[in-house]
Amino acid sequence: MGTLRDLQYALQEKIEELRQRDALIDELELELDQKDELIQKLQNELDKYRSVIRPATQQAQQQGSGTLQGEQRTKRQAISAEPTAFDIQDLSHVTLPFYPKSPQSKELIKEAILDNDFMKNLEISQIQEIVDCMYPVEYGKDSCIIKEGDVGSLVYVMEAPSQALLPVSHSLLSQLCRHTSVMQRFCLSSEEVQIWNQIHTLMPTAA
Numbered sequence: 001m002g003t004l005r006d007l008q009y010a011l012q013e014k015i016e017e018l019r020q021r022d023a024l025i026d027e028l029e030l031e032l033d034q035k036d037e038l039i040q041k042l043q044n045e046l047d048k049y050r051s052v053i054r055p056a057t058q059q060a061q062q063q064g065s066g067t068l069q070g071e072q073r074t075k076r077q078a079i080s081a082e083p084t085a086f087d088i089q090d091l092s093h094v095t096l097p098f099y100p101k102s103p104q105s106k107e108l109i110k111e112a113i114l115d116n117d118f119m120k121n122l123e124i125s126q127i128q129e130i131v132d133c134m135y136p137v138e139y140g141k142d143s144c145i146i147k148e149g150d151v152g153s154l155v156y157v158m159e160a161p162s163q164a165l166l167p168v169s170h171s172l173l174s175q176l177c178r179h180t181s182v183m184q185r186f187c188l189s190s191e192e193v194q195i196w197n198q199i200h201t202l203m204p205t206a207a
Helices: 004-068 087-092 103-114 122-134 170-178
Strands: 135-139 144-146 155-161 186-188 192-199
Touching: 103 122, 103 155, 144 155
Parallel strands: none
Antiparallel strands: 135 192, 144 186, 155 192
């Protein structure tokens, strides 16, 4: 039988061993919490990319089908406000279509996005992708761009002298980007203008 000193020494060893185990458990729990936070952050980022990449994949498939049929299709980029069903493997081969623009055009489109209540809170990288992916459409004299009752599934950014648009009103131009149904007919007078288009789901159309 050991002496009292031996028993005290053995007890101290056990206490120290338990203390080390507790410290290790605390360290592992902290590491687990950090990993959980990282997983949540990555999940949030994935949800953001789902809203961009899935429509882009569908667009690429539609464009490929149109090429086989020999049809000229207007290229469009879709942006959804909510995550959709998505296969992460799509990220490995999807390429977003970019369209060349002058620095002035890029700045004009960026300012229009930042002035839009539905789009101004997007990530900077998402805004840049939208700017890069918007495509130009030329409209000639007497062309009608959008009329009353049309569903607001397109984002328009007009690059032209303001007098080319009839009627001209800041409030009416604001409706072009901020409402799903534009309550005015926009027509061109004597000048040709260039419109940068981008499909964008804003909200359900009011009945």
